[in-house]
Amino acid sequence: MASRYARGVSATPEELKERIENGIPGAVASVTGDGHHFNAVVSAPAFAGISRIAQHRLVYDVFGAELGDRIHALSIQTKTSETEEAR
Amino acid sequence: MSDETTNPMREAIQEAISENPVILFMKGNPEAPACGFSARTVAMLQSLGTRFAAVDILPDPRIRQELSAISKWPTIPQLFVGGELVGGCDIVTEMYESGELAETLGIQDPEPAAPVSAPTHPSAPMTIENRL
Numbered sequence: 001m002a003s004r005y006a007r008g009v010s011a012t013p014e015e016l017k018e019r020i021e022n023g024i025p026g027a028v029a030s031v032t033g034d035g036h037h038f039n040a041v042v043s044a045p046a047f048a049g050i051s052r053i054a055q056h057r058l059v060y061d062v063f064g065a066e067l068g069d070r071i072h073a074l075s076i077q078t079k080t081s082e083t084e085e086a087r
Numbered sequence: 088m089s090d091e092t093t094n095p096m097r098e099a100i101q102e103a104i105s106e107n108p109v110i111l112f113m114k115g116n117p118e119a120p121a122c123g124f125s126a127r128t129v130a131m132l133q134s135l136g137t138r139f140a141a142v143d144i145l146p147d148p149r150i151r152q153e154l155s156a157i158s159k160w161p162t163i164p165q166l167f168v169g170g171e172l173v174g175g176c177d178i179v180t181e182m183y184e185s186g187e188l189a190e191t192l193g194i195q196d197p198e199p200a201a202p203v204s205a206p207t208h209p210s211a212p213m214t215i216e217n218r219l
Contacts, residue, residue, distance in 0.1 A: 052178050053160075060161050067161045073124065074162075075177050 010035040011071050016063075023062035036072040043079045052078065100142075104157070105170050107140040109192065112154055114166040117141050124176035128164045131183045137192050170194060186212045 005015075013031040020029040027044035040059065047055045054063055055078040063071055098101055104110060109132070115121030117129045121143075132139050144150045144163055155161055158172045166173045173179065182188040 051183070053172060053174055055172070056178065057159065062160075068163075077177065077181070 005066065005070065007070050009070075011038070011066075013038060016040060016071070016074075019062050024058055037075075038071060038073065039075040039077075041077045041079070043081055045080070047078050059081060076085045094153070096147075097157065100150070100153050100157060103140065103142060104167050107167075108169060109137055109138050109139040110167050111141045111164055112144050112150075112167075113141055114143065114145050116143050121145060122163070124162075125164045127203055128166060128176050128179050131179060131188065132166075135183075135189055135192060135194055138195065 005011075009051050011033075012035065013033045016033070017029045017031040017040075020031070020040060020042055021027050024042070024044045027042055029030055029043075030041045032039050035075065042059055044058070046058060058078050059078070060067060060074075063074070067074060088120065111125075111128060111132065112116075113120060113122075113125035113129065115125060117133070120126035120129055129141070142150070151163060154165065158165055158167075158171055160180065162175050164175055164179075166175070166179055173182070173188075173191060178187060182191065
């Protein structure tokens with residue numbers, strides 16, 4: 001894992017999508033970005049009934065210390081299901 | 088436990104959060120934000136005409152470290168209202184657009200949410216002494 005996501009290796013939207021979907025059960029993510037700044041729209045059943053803060057924390061937790069470092073900035077919109085409007 | 092050892096910076100941050108009804112931890116200051124997300128958050132607060140304290144986290148990396156340890160939130164900016172973390176730029180934006188931010192700030196009959204790119208209603212932000 002350390003080598004796969006090494007500091008010198010640019011992050012890609014595909015990588016972030018895969019890691020969010022693997023890290024949060026049932027999550028569906030759509031990620032855009034330029035290698036440094038990313039935007040993620042994430043839906044997951046786990047978001048139901050928890051606050052926005054808690055929803056965003058679940059996504060941040062996937063990346064830990066890489067945020068602000070290898071992943072310079074990550075904007076997040078969360079929704080509880082794919083059909084719900086992003087909130 | 089390590090939490091009980093004296094940590095003046097963490098205490099100063101805790102104090103700032105509890106003493107200021109609305110406080111924004113940001114990169115740069117409201118007059119000269121040093122990051123687009125901080126700038127956007129400042130613009131939203133200013134467009135609602137709310138007074139807020141602002142702390143620049145850039146002068147000392149430990150400010151951000153201690154702040155994130157307190158808030159369990161990894162990114163900057165961070166907006167606190169009434170001692171509670173409201174969120175970063177994304178959440179503040181969603182709440183601004185839905186009117187929830189004005190509600191959270193206790194603003195009656197807010198103007199309809201306007202685009203935040205050009206703050207037309209800059210209220211002088213209250214600056215607090217940065218002892219951090």
